[in-house]
Amino acid sequence: MKFENKFNLPEEFTAIIDAHTRRYDKGKSDYSVTQLIDSPRVVHLREKNKKKIVADYSDMIAATTGSSFHHILEESNETVKHFIAEKRFFQPVMGIILSGAADIYNKKTKIIGDYKTCSVWQHGKLKDEWIQQLNILAWLASREGYKVKGLKIFKIFKDWKKSMVERSESYPKCQLEVSDVELWDLKDTEEFIKQRINLHEDVRKGKEYMCTEEDTWYSGDSWAIKKKGGKKAVRILHVEPKEVEEGYEVEFRKGVHKRCEDYCSVSQFCDQYQNRKSWD
Numbered sequence: 477m478k479f480e481n482k483f484n485l486p487e488e489f490t491a492i493i494d495a496h497t498r499r500y501d502k503g504k505s506d507y508s509v510t511q512l513i514d515s516p517r518v519v520h521l522r523e524k525n526k527k528k529i530v531a532d533y534s535d536m537i538a539a540t541t542g543s544s545f546h547h548i549l550e551e552s553n554e555t556v557k558h559f560i561a562e563k564r565f566f567q568p569v570m571g572i573i574l575s576g577a578a579d580i581y582n583k584k585t586k587i588i589g590d591y592k593t594c595s596v597w598q599h600g601k602l603k604d605e606w607i608q609q610l611n612i613l614a615w616l617a618s619r620e621g622y623k624v625k626g627l628k629i630f631k632i633f634k635d636w637k638k639s640m641v642e643r644s645e646s647y648p649k650c651q652l653e654v655s656d657v658e659l660w661d662l663k664d665t666e667e668f669i670k671q672r673i674n675l676h677e678d679v680r681k682g683k684e685y686m687c688t689e690e691d692t693w694y695s696g697d698s699w700a701i702k703k704k705g706g707k708k709a710v711r712i713l714h715v716e717p718k719e720v721e722e723g724y725e726v727e728f729r730k731g732v733h734k735r736c737e738d739y740c741s742v743s744q745f746c747d748q749y750q751n752r753k754s755w756d
């Protein structure tokens with residue numbers, strides 16, 4: 477991947493991003509866990525256009541600051557003897573090599589943990605991709621002889637504000653939230669892995685895969701209820717309201733494919749996105 481520097485970020489910062497980019501390495505494997513659970517269209521277009529993809533340094537700030545935590549984590553390996561941090565597992569499956577790195581494995585509790593830097597909006601929630609990622613890691617670890625008794629997500633809320641705790645009952649009391657993740661039966665996980673490999677390999681061999689609404693982070697259409705003449709919505713609905721109270725009005729907001737618009741590094745090479753854009 478090449479970088480542009482639209483905002484003329486200083487070398488002291490761009491050097492960190494370059495180092496972060498070099499550091500990501502799926503080792504000698506065909507797929508990483510992250511790739512396996514991602515959209516085959518995104519993964520395939522990235523592979524095909526890896527020399528042409530151009531990103532801006534400014535778009536990498538969040539990813540780089542999030543991953544800096546992982547460097548500190550590796551140091552915990554040396555201080556807490558029953559921790560194994562950032563260990564990458566490799567396994568052959570159906571003729572390909574799958575690899576995945578676990579943030580932390582606690583040898584005492586036999587729990588695999590993963591750290592996620594996310595918004596307060598994720599309070600009390602678990603994304604499907606987190607559940608899939610951790611279960612595949614549990615499968616990989618178990619194939620290498622590690623017993624896994626549980627899975628945990630450690631959410632670090634990057635936008636958490638202490639001042640909000642008193643104001644709202646539902647606001648997280650602490651900036652770190654620990655969530656248990658359901659541990660799947662290993663046979664079910666293996667079946668899931670095989671399905672994903674088949675899907676990716678078909679696309680690699682030329683079969684078309686269209687990103688789903690989930691892949692594109694589609695928000696869905698919504699209807700904002702606003703006070704007449706006001707700017708801010710008092711409520712957002714995902715079905716069109718039949719009527720609204722006196723003094724209020726409805727504003728239709730067309731759904732957005734957020735990933736395609738702002739986050740997909742291959743959007744410029746993607747017909748699905750380019751065609752949709754031309755219809756809109």
Ligand code: SF4
Binds near residue numbers: 735747
């Ligand atoms: S631009 Fe959108 S549709 Fe195209 S690969 Fe990326 S996420 Fe999928």
